[in-house]
Structure formats: structure tokens, C-alpha cells
Amino acid sequence: MKAAQVTAYGEAPQPIEIEAPGEPGPYGASVAGPAEIVEVLVAGLNPVDLAIASGKFDAGAPPLPYVPGIEGIGRMADGEVVWFEGAHFPWGSMAERAVITEGSGITLPAGIEPEKAIAFGTAGMAAWLSVDWRGQLKDGETVLILGASGSVGQVAVQAARMLGAGRVVGMARSQAGREKVLALGADAAIGSDGDLGEIRDRIFEATEGGQDLVIDGLWGKPAAAALQAMKPQGRLVQVGNSAGIESPVVAGPLRGGAVSILGFRNFWAPRDVRVATFERMCSLAGSGDLKLEVEVLPLEDVTEAWDRQSKSPGHKLALKPGGG
The missing domain is CATH 3.90.180.10 (Medium-chain alcohol dehydrogenases, catalytic domain)
Incomplete structure (x- = not known):
């Protein structure tokens, strides 16, 4: 073969x-x-x-x-x-x-071709479940997506919007990536360049005072800056290995701000949750409401x-x- x-x-x-x-x-x-x-x-x-x-x-x-x-x-x-x-x-x-x-x-599910549905398997599932099942997004919360122009990030932006986020901010390296993030429904898109303080201040401004939930596909300085801009009881979900193999721990914000870093992999979610999520994404993609x-x-x-x-x-x- x-x-x-x-x-x-x-x-x-x-x-x-x-x-x-x-x-x-x-x-x-x-x-x-x-x-x-x-x-x-x-x-x-x-x-x-x-x-x-x-x-x-x-x-x-x-x-x-x-x-x-x-x-x-x-x-x-x-x-x-x-x-x-x-x-x-x-x-x-x-x-x-x-x-x-x-x-x-x-x-x-019926009505979607395999070549289109594959987008909503590993990548789509990781994005949606990180926002919904693992991140426990609540209505009206502010969400920051790191690496928002990648496969996981693009679905996460759309999922956050559909699941009731009050404000969605995406971070992407390039101008083209930021334009893509805005086209998918983000309220703001920011760059990942600069030192830690510059990135943190940029996040504070774009989120209008910090975020409740971070979906992390970058790690490094963006994640460290996001932790410093987190609201009390905020959550950072690190998505599988999309952020790389090694992940530094930034302990200061964890101690001082009562925030949490949560790992996530698709198979952690119960099978019935994964089945329902895949079916939902395929249905939304079939109707043109979810894009990747x-x-x-x-x-x-x-x-x-x-x-x-x-x-x-x-x-x-x-x-x-x-x-x-």
C-alpha cells in the first residue's frame, strides 16, 4: 500500500x-x-x-x-x-x-465531505472543547486567543463567539493573520511582537481590562503576558502540543491573581461530548457558519x-x- x-x-x-x-x-x-x-x-x-x-x-x-x-x-x-x-x-x-x-x-454526519470535515477533527475539536468543555466559558466573558490565525485558533475564535463570549480578542504574528481573525468575528486582533510588558499592555488595551479565558496555541512571552493580564479566577487553557513540546511555568501570576493553567487533550473529554461536538461543528460547517x-x-x-x-x-x- x-x-x-x-x-x-x-x-x-x-x-x-x-x-x-x-x-x-x-x-x-x-x-x-x-x-x-x-x-x-x-x-x-x-x-x-x-x-x-x-x-x-x-x-x-x-x-x-x-x-x-x-x-x-x-x-x-x-x-x-x-x-x-x-x-x-x-x-x-x-x-x-x-x-x-x-x-x-x-x-x-451526512452532508459534509471528508476533505472538509477533517478540519473539525483534531484541530476543530481541540479548539471548541478548549473553549467550551475545558475552559468553561460563561456568557459575557472576555476571551483571548493566542495563535488565533492557526487552525486551532481560527475555530476557537468562532467557537467563543458562538458560545456567548462578550468580547473576543485574537493574537496573530502577521497583519494578514490579524485581518483573517477579524473576518472570523473577533472584536480585536493584536500582534505578538515586543517585550513582555509591551505585549501585556497591548492585551490590556484590546481586552478592555483583561480577560477571563485564554486559549493558548503559542506559549512563550504571549502566554506569560496573558497571565499578567488575567482577571481574577481567570483560566488559561494550553491546547495539546500546538504550543510546542516545552512549556515554562510563570508562577507569579498564579500566586497573585488566583488564576489557573489548564492542560487539554481531546481524549480527556467523554466520548459523548466529543461525538456531539464533532456533529455540531460539521453541521455548522455544512451551513457555512463555521469556517476553516x-x-x-x-x-x-x-x-x-x-x-x-x-x-x-x-x-x-x-x-x-x-x-x-
Whole structure:
């Protein structure tokens, strides 16, 4: 089967032909445990894929070689099309076949194509649940989105608006990114340049006195500045590995302002919450009320896609075994 393969930590995967799961050969072997084989229709590319391939991922690295890709949309043996996250290495989603935990897929709702729905899998789910389930946004609260022009950030801006935020502010590095954030419904968009004090003052001004909730996809100085601009009982949600592998702790604001830093990963949410959230986002996307651009490339272009992901492309990248 066609696949991408990581053969050395810290290097981009390369396209290759290998045995499919369950077929004879080193890669085929037997599929152990309560697992299912899925025909991949489209595979998502996410920051966590790069983190895993670096060999420094906090949850550990799979043995080499392996097929990367934690998420995808595929067809099960019974014909059902599902979104899945958490593929079983060495059979990740960037191949014609992947292995997933039995019963873990979420049915793709009618009315949306896989190439569009993949935006609202790992990235969309992380954004929406960080605002709603983990961040516990309350009506009228002020929300600051760090890294707002990225895939997670764009959905988070829209989610905050739809879920009742009183004011939404997005932070993005480039002017084009800030314009995109405003077009998605943010009340203000600010840059991430400058020293800690400059960023903090910019946040105070844009949020009109500080924020209740921060969705963090940047870390570093922006997060430290945001903590200094937090309202009492404020929450900062760090989204998976979108902010990088290492995360410094800024203790002063935690002690002095009664604020909280909350980690988040999609699988922490109960399955029924994830199912309902995916269905809701797909419905909103189908009606045009929730937007995130997806660029689908052929699987053969995985090395190029990997390089572009490392440079924060500003939209969702995905790979298709059958071509882009």
C-alpha cells in the first residue's frame, strides 16, 4: 500500500510502498488487541505529528520505522465512514490503510465531505472543547486567543463567539493573520511582537481590562503576558502540543491573581461530548457558519506538507492517499 514512513527521529517522513496491516511482511504482521483496519480517505496533519516524530514527545515515541498520522477519516469494513483520532502505530493515518481502536471512530454526519470535515477533527475539536468543555466559558466573558490565525485558533475564535463570549480578542504574528481573525468575528486582533510588558499592555488595551479565558496555541512571552493580564479566577487553557513540546511555568501570576493553567487533550473529554461536538461543528460547517480552510495534498507530497506544517501555514493541511 502507499504510505508515509518516518525512519529517523527529527526527520520528515518519506513516501513508500509497504505491506498493509494484516498482510504478510514486516509491516503487515498481525493486528493485536481490540483493533480495526480502516481504509483511509483523508489524513489530517497536525503539530502533534511533528512533535511525535521529533522523538521528544512527552507521551513517548513509537519505535522506528512507523507510519505517522494520529487522525483521519476512513471507511470501515461495513462501509461506515468515520473520523478517528489515535491511530495504532506503526499504522498511522498517512497510508491507504490504518489501524484504530475498535469502536473508537465517530460517524461522519451526512452532508459534509471528508476533505472538509477533517478540519473539525483534531484541530476543530481541540479548539471548541478548549473553549467550551475545558475552559468553561460563561456568557459575557472576555476571551483571548493566542495563535488565533492557526487552525486551532481560527475555530476557537468562532467557537467563543458562538458560545456567548462578550468580547473576543485574537493574537496573530502577521497583519494578514490579524485581518483573517477579524473576518472570523473577533472584536480585536493584536500582534505578538515586543517585550513582555509591551505585549501585556497591548492585551490590556484590546481586552478592555483583561480577560477571563485564554486559549493558548503559542506559549512563550504571549502566554506569560496573558497571565499578567488575567482577571481574577481567570483560566488559561494550553491546547495539546500546538504550543510546542516545552512549556515554562510563570508562577507569579498564579500566586497573585488566583488564576489557573489548564492542560487539554481531546481524549480527556467523554466520548459523548466529543461525538456531539464533532456533529455540531460539521453541521455548522455544512451551513457555512463555521469556517476553516483545508488544503488537501497527495500522500506523495507528505515531505512538502510536513515542511509547510512546521512553518505554521495558517490553514489545515491534509493528505489523501488517492491524490489531492
